Amino acid sequence: MRLDRRDFALPLSDPLRTARGEMATRTGVLVRVADDGNRGLGEASPLPGWTEPLSDCRTALARAERALQRGPDAALAAVDAPAARHGLSLALADLRAADAGVPLYRYLGDDAAVTDVPVNATVGDAPPEETAAEAADAVADGVDCVKVKVGARDVDEDVRRLRAVRDAVGPGVELRADANGAWDRAAAERALDAFADVGVEFVEQPLPADDLSGLAALRGGPVGVAADESLAATGVDAVLDAGAADALILKPMALGGVDRARDAALRAREAGVTPVVTTTVDAVVARTAAVHLAASLAPVPPCGLATGGRLERDLTADPAPVRDGTIHVPQLPGIGTTGAWSS
Incomplete structure (x- = not known):
């Protein structure tokens, strides 16, 4: 299993006021997990006042990338920052739901269809x-x-x-x-x-x-x-x-x-x-x-x-x-x- 990361920055239509001031761009990291040719995608988008800073998020994901050699559970255990964990856990869930052939909500919940x-x-x-x-x-x-x-x-x-x-x-x-x-x-x-x-x-x-x-x-x-x-x-x-x-x-x-x-x-x-x-x-x-x-x-x-x-x-x-x-x-x-x- 392999983990890839890619930074992104998206402009906001209007500035967002947060606990740490005004933000005009939404920044984060896309997280991709690959296993036997299949891929799952996650997103880690730290927000000031709510999660870890972006630099800490990147560090946590790098730590998870190294730990992934020991398996998904070890990688999740190595991440103690909320946005970074969100990105990794979502990529794994996306991979598993796709492998099962079901939408993510059915993988998380039950078989009932929700439109x-x-x-x-x-x-x-x-x-x-x-x-x-x-x-x-x-x-x-x-x-x-x-x-x-x-x-x-x-x-x-x-x-x-x-x-x-x-x-x-x-x-x-x-x-x-x-x-x-x-x-x-x-x-x-x-x-x-x-x-x-x-x-x-x-x-x-x-x-x-x-x-x-x-x-x-x-x-x-x-x-x-x-x-x-x-x-x-x-x-x-x-x-x-x-x-x-x-x-x-x-x-x-x-x-x-x-x-x-x-x-x-x-x-x-x-x-x-x-x-x-x-x-x-x-x-x-x-x-x-x-x-x-x-x-x-x-x-x-x-x-x-x-x-x-x-x-x-x-x-x-x-x-x-x-x-x-x-x-x-x-x-x-x-x-x-x-x-x-x-x-």
Whole structure:
């Protein structure tokens, strides 16, 4: 078995703000595993604030390449960086699913056919009128779940923004909010109380990532609490043990692979917590793998998978287009992202 690596850099259509500043290019490493003429493809796309730096990712993959001489398990054991492990484990899963002649989601889950998965639209920070107009455009395109970024303004202004969205999209559209850990406990309590009148389903990360007791204390009202950054900061088990979430926002790249993300989703369901799959603005290989992950868990609520538009260009044609509020699940063996390595 052989491992090959290839760096890539893709321009974003708009700069992405992360915990470490603004990013205009999505960089990463394609990982290809070959065995007896068959190949599997993975993607390791580190994201500042979520995973290891790109330099550490490359180092970890070089270590895995050496360890692969002792077999796949030894190579996985040699990788302790989440994005690097995601790339390697995905390449191995793609290889095995293709060998079995089944799409990745069926390799991960069971034999049930899944053709599409519901997705949400994400609306960024803007004044109420602009926020409402963007949400209305998404609904006109067929989306029936809208997530609104909050926390950059004061709570009262975010309440006005969400009320404007609700007025624009009507009562039948599911609303979510994402605070990215921006509030303290007092602000979070005030926000959730006010958001209840607007019919918000849940708020992602209303408190800083390490405040699990605070997240747990917010639960129990009409607006749910979702953990996102907390999963990378404290671990899935810590969040579940603390009773800190009604939903888990699962980013396979940040969790170290679709296999680990699926395990987390199953543990969440056992605990009565809803799993929601999303991406870290990945290139087509990892993004499509996240679609397969969501399909392996079907039925799922709307997931944050419609992120391909954040890239100005991609590694190959997108095999999972979004139409009428759902994303297509490729049915070819493996991931279905043919051509990504040669692009």
